[in-house]
Amino acid sequence: MRGPLQRIRALPLRSRLALLVATAVAVAVAAAAASCWFVTRAQLEHQLDTTLRSTTADERYLSSLYAYCLGTGQQLPRTDSGLTVQLIDAQGTVCIDPDTPALPVTRSDLAVVxxxxxxxxxxxxxxxxxxMRVFTKSAEVKRGxxxxxxxxxxxxxRPLSEVDKPLTTLAxxxxxxxxxGVIGAGAAGLWVARSGLRPVDELTEAxxxxxxxxxxxxxxxxxxEDEIARLSRSFNSMTASLATSRDRQAQLIADAGHELRTPLTSxxxxxxxxxxxxxxxxAIPPDDRKALMTSVKAQMTELASLIGDLQELARPDATDPGPLQVVALHDITRTALDRARLRGPELTITAELAPWYVRAEPAALQRAVVNVLDNAVKFSPPGGTxxxxxxxxxxTVRDHGPGIPADELPHVFERFWRSPSARQLPGSGLGLSIVAxxxxxxxxxxxxxxxPGGGTExxxxxxxxxxxxxxxPQG
Structure with missing residues (x-):
């Protein structure tokens, strides 16, 4: 069995809001109504007590009433309608009009006597x-x-019905x-909830x-500029980011397929x-066979490099690249220079490296420096520097090659982008993207x-x- 709280939580949000508004209004109205009722009762009772205190039975009526009770045949004058008057002596004996119901004598009445x-x-x-509401006061009755x-x-x-009846009507x-008021508040709360949650319904449908x-x-x-508008903007930003990510993924797959097709076909x-x-x-002539084997090895090397670049790019940009360490950039550059000299033995590579320590992932940073040097070697003319x-x-890495046209510079860090002049050279178009x-x-x-003077820096x-x-410090 589910408790009341669980049943309320199972209701739709707009129903819960309407119920909350109706409950709050009901509590407020009940508090106001109860306060009004109690204040009115206190005022009516106070007014009745004030009226009783201000009512005084004249001496003639009291004497006539006393004489009537002694059996003298005295006639009683008429009294105010609804007003009950009785006499009480020291023994607690009551003297009252026989047509009027007697009132009980209390200790406080005897104390007054x-x-x-x-x-x-x-x-x-x-x-x-x-x-009845009773007011007792001491008096003296003249005798012979x-x-x-x-x-x-x-x-x-006086009867308390004079207070109770107006209070009942007021209640x-x-x-x-x-x-x-509660029904109206519930309906208004439901309308407000529907109006306020309409953007949420639109978001849900979207x-x-x-x-x-x-x-x-x-x-x-x-x-x-409220919370719903902020939520809507966040959703729009999320779908835009997802659309951009999906487009990039599709573009990456298309570009990768295009780049893989050429070496695979060859x-x-x-x-x-x-x-x-x-x-x-x-049999294929030895020289032709040797050229074919060289081409096969070159294509396999290009495929391996392309697959490695794709694996590197497969990591999302938001992913932690790995633990950052303090590494010596000058040492990483020297290691990359040794590799670059092996790839371009006919080139002259000069280096001036001042010590510099950075926080980075060592393997990724070394790969980035190697890619920059490989580009310089690739585009340098034979015997260049x-x-x-x-x-x-x-x-800074400066070559003396053909350089990059100004209109192509904004695209050099895009994935798979290659300059038209470099399409016949080996490479996947991913190196600079990984470096960036x-x-x-x-x-x-x-x-x-x-x-200055030609080339690229x-x-x-x-x-x-x-x-x-x-x-x-240790310890």
């Missing part, structure tokens, strides 16, 4: 069962000539008004549409020629610009220091 207190005010029930006045008390009472009126159709072009209209052609030679028994400098955290990402993850910047700037940071 005995002059222990001047007055008393209390509630009592008469002989007919009617609840030469006799001292008789000390007695008289009680004046029904307050109950009716409260009920109408999310369901995206989940059903995978259409990431859906956008929600944004109105205002490799397949060469392998088919070698296989056909073995099947037909017609490559100049490498590291000064205060800026590593590695440098950015290390908190640095990279820039390619035309070099690549500049990598990384934050660091000329001295390694001190080791943390």
């Amino acid at each position: 005995n002059r222990e207190q001047p007055t008393t005010l209390h509630t009592a029930t008469d002989a007919d069962g009617v609840r 000539l030469g006799q001292p006045p008789l000390e007695i008390a008289f009680s004046v009472a 029904w009126v307050l109950l009716l008004v409260s009920g109408i 999310v369901e549409h995206v989940a059903r159709t995978e259409d990431l072009t859906v956008r929600i209209p944004v109105e205002g 490799l397949r052609t060469n392998v088919e020629l070698l296989a056909r030679s073995d099947e037909t028994g017609r 490559v100049e490498v400098n590291l000064h205060r955290g800026e590593l 990402r590695t440098v950015q993850q290390a908190g640095g910047e990279i820039d390619l610009r035309p070099a 690549a500049a990598i700037r990384l934050p660091g220091a000329p001295q390694p940071p001190p080791d943390p």
Whole structure:
């Protein structure tokens, strides 16, 4: 069995909001109605008590009543309608009009008779069962000539129905008004909830549409600056980011397929020629066979490099590149220079490297420096010079090749982009893209610009220091 709280939580959000509003209004209305009822009752009771205190039975009526009770045949004058008057002597004997129900005598009434207190005010029930509000006060009744006045008390009472009936009517009126108010508040709360949650319904429909159709072009209209508008903007930003990511993924797959097709086609052609030679028994001339094998090796090397670059790019940009370490950029550059000299033995590579320590992933940083040097070697003319400098955290690599046209510079860091003049050279078009990402993850910047006198200059700037940071204290 589910408790009330679980059943409420199972309701739709708009129903819960309407129920919450109705409950809050009901509590407020009930508090206001109860306060009004109690204040009115206190005022009516106070007014009744004030009326009783201000009511005084005249001496003539009291004497006539006393004489009537003694059996003298005295006629009683008429009294105020609804007002009950009775006499009480020291023994507690009651003298009252026989047509009027008697009131019980209390201790406080006797205390007034005995002059222990001047007055008393209390509630009592008469002989007919009617609840009365009773005010008792001391008095004196004249007797015959030469006799001292008789000390007695008289009680004046009015029925509490004079208070109860207006209170009952007021209670029904307050109950009716409260009920109408609660019902109206519930309806208003439901309307407000529906109006306020309409953007949430639109967001829900948009999310369901995206989940059903995978259409990431859906956008929600944004109105205002409230939380719902903020949620709508966040959803629009999310779908835009997802659409961009999916487009990039599709573009990456298409570009990778295009780049893989060329070496695979060439490799397949060469392998088919070698296989056909073995099947037909017609030997390929040694020089041609050697050229075919060299081409196969080159295509396999290009495929391996392309697959490695694709694996590197497969990591999302937001993924942690790995533990950052303090590495010596000058040592990494020297290692990369040794590899570059092996790839371009006919080139002259000069280097001036000042010490510089940075925080980066060593393997990724070394790959980035190698890629920059490989580009310089690739585009340098035979017998050319490559100049490498590291000064205060800026590593520059300058070649004397054909350079990059100004209109192509904005595209050099895009994936698979290759200059038209470099399409016949080996490479995948991913090297500089990997370099840019590695440098950015290390908190640095990279820039390619035309070099004075021709060629291209690549500049990598990384934050660091000329001295390694001190080791943390042990223990």
